[in-house]
Amino acid sequence: MNATTVAVVAPASAGEPRSSYEAAGIELEIADRVIRARDEGVAAVVTWAMRDVGMTAAREVVDIPVVGPGLASMRVAAMLGRRFSVLVSSPGDIQAAENQVARYGLRDRFASARAIQGGARNGDDRSEVLAEALTEAVAAIEHDRAHVLILGCPSMRGLAGRLRDRLAAAGYPGVPVVEPLPVAKRLAGIFAELGLIHSRRTYPSADEFIRQARGLPLAD
Amino acid sequence: MESPKPEGAAPTWVRVIVPLRVPSRVTESAAAPFQRAGLRVDIQSVDEGGPTTLECAYNVARVEREVVDKVMAAQDEGVDAVVTDCMRDVAIATAREMVDIPVLGPAETSMHLAAMLGRRFSVLVTLPRSIEVVEDQVMWHGLTHSFASARAIGIGVETLHDDVDLLVKRLTDESVAAITDDGAHVIILGCTAMDGIGRMVGDGIAAAGHPGIPVIEPLSATIRVAQLLSELGLSQSRLTYPDSTGYLTA
Numbered sequence A: 001m002n003a004t005t006v007a008v009v010a011p012a013s014a015g016e017p018r019s020s021y022e023a024a025g026i027e028l029e030i031a032d033r034v035i036r037a038r039d040e041g042v043a044a045v046v047t048w049a050m051r052d053v054g055m056t057a058a059r060e061v062v063d064i065p066v067v068g069p070g071l072a073s074m075r076v077a078a079m080l081g082r083r084f085s086v087l088v089s090s091p092g093d094i095q096a097a098e099n100q101v102a103r104y105g106l107r108d109r110f111a112s113a114r115a116i117q118g119g120a121r122n123g124d125d126r127s128e129v130l131a132e133a134l135t136e137a138v139a140a141i142e143h144d145r146a147h148v149l150i151l152g153c154p155s156m157r158g159l160a161g162r163l164r165d166r167l168a169a170a171g172y173p174g175v176p177v178v179e180p181l182p183v184a185k186r187l188a189g190i191f192a193e194l195g196l197i198h199s200r201r202t203y204p205s206a207d208e209f210i211r212q213a214r215g216l217p218l219a220d
Numbered sequence B: 001m002e003s004p005k006p007e008g009a010a011p012t013w014v015r016v017i018v019p020l021r022v023p024s025r026v027t028e029s030a031a032a033p034f035q036r037a038g039l040r041v042d043i044q045s046v047d048e049g050g051p052t053t054l055e056c057a058y059n060v061a062r063v064e065r066e067v068v069d070k071v072m073a074a075q076d077e078g079v080d081a082v083v084t085d086c087m088r089d090v091a092i093a094t095a096r097e098m099v100d101i102p103v104l105g106p107a108e109t110s111m112h113l114a115a116m117l118g119r120r121f122s123v124l125v126t127l128p129r130s131i132e133v134v135e136d137q138v139m140w141h142g143l144t145h146s147f148a149s150a151r152a153i154g155i156g157v158e159t160l161h162d163d164v165d166l167l168v169k170r171l172t173d174e175s176v177a178a179i180t181d182d183g184a185h186v187i188i189l190g191c192t193a194m195d196g197i198g199r200m201v202g203d204g205i206a207a208a209g210h211p212g213i214p215v216i217e218p219l220s221a222t223i224r225v226a227q228l229l230s231e232l233g234l235s236q237s238r239l240t241y242p243d244s245t246g247y248l249t250a
Helices: A020-039 A055-059 A069-080 A091-103 A126-144 A160-169 A180-194 A207-213 B024-030 B057-077 B092-098 B106-117 B128-140 B164-182 B198-207 B218-231
Strands: A006-009 A044-047 A084-088 A110-115 A148-151 B012-021 B039-046 B081-084 B121-125 B147-152 B186-189
Touching: A006 A020, A006 A180, A020 A044, A020 A055, A044 A055, A044 A069, A044 A180, A069 A084, A069 A091, A069 A148, A069 A180, A069 B106, A069 B218, A084 A091, A084 A126, A091 A110, A110 A126, A126 A148, A126 A160, A148 A160, A180 B218, B012 B057, B012 B218, B024 B039, B039 B057, B039 B218, B057 B081, B057 B092, B081 B218, B106 B121, B106 B128, B106 B186, B106 B218, B121 B128, B121 B164, B128 B147, B147 B164, B164 B186, B164 B198, B186 B198
Parallel strands: A006 A044, A084 A110, A084 A148, B012 B039, B012 B081, B121 B147, B121 B186
Antiparallel strands: none
């Protein structure tokens, strides 16, 4: 039923970047992998990291939709309720989320970013991650006036439904919990099917600069 | 790509509610372009006494209650998500308090989509009186930072399709003005009756020297976002839109 292929582009060395330095280290690789995915004929691309690493660089190069899970989840959260909070895995991620909020013009819709105690521990006991996410989710609702939650950490992947149920059992029914990657993938597919690509005014083509960097002759 | 639903599952059912008086034969044929595998779209309009345009607040007030009632009826029928077919986003906030299924307005939805595609968007409305409506929506939805302008093409909704060439020309001209004068990077067609001519407007903008400007047709985009939300198990927050069915009198 999904004829539209959406590629999730991740760096070869898996692992969510935990600092700007790590993000800088994978940005070029992600942009290059987006270009390769475009050349392979995919309809749209999702850059894999919550920090949307490589999204801007890739958008300047390719003419297919490129969607970052941070941008997509924050915008969808804003459609669903007054303010959102992002649950992240380390204190350093809080500033990264706040930077995204400022850059995307979403300050009016932002409640907070909160780090779960255990941090990013892939493969660890999920019930523990869930319990920590629940604690921070309740704090986000009670103290930061969040109406929508975003799971901004890979250790929480796949836990949206369970967190929503736990919140309802704790006295907070009907609080949407947004999982960034599936939302970004679906939105990228919709953009492709509707023929909507990021604006060339916002993301001017970088073709000439790439040609120069590779030592190829300029056009004309 | 992960399939949102098991094979053979019933398609996601999105109902479009037109807050205007429209003959039923029109609504039946109008649903055809939105149908696709895994998605069922039907269109329902308000009853006989409804208005023919929502370019004034009085007419919005006339239909709001009926639209909410139709959203509630849709949920009872098993509809998965509802979209209202007017950029006024008629009754959205009220309806969200009355049902659990996602309820989406094309203005709010398309503005958030536009903000994902570029720095600032402009909305092209029919008559100048709708410019303030768009500005109100932008403030209400916290989109001031992503907003360039609202511009009117000077053709009312009731005569919108009398001259399609003129409609495309006016939309193209105002788009170019929005880009060059207002700093718009994305264009939203600000009346759902303009759905279907986005490609022509985009081509016109490109021919005028501005290639690569996305032109959003709000109704078709909003239907797809409604499908997405339903299939991912998402709906409006009960903290923003508290359950108000308890206030219904028997």
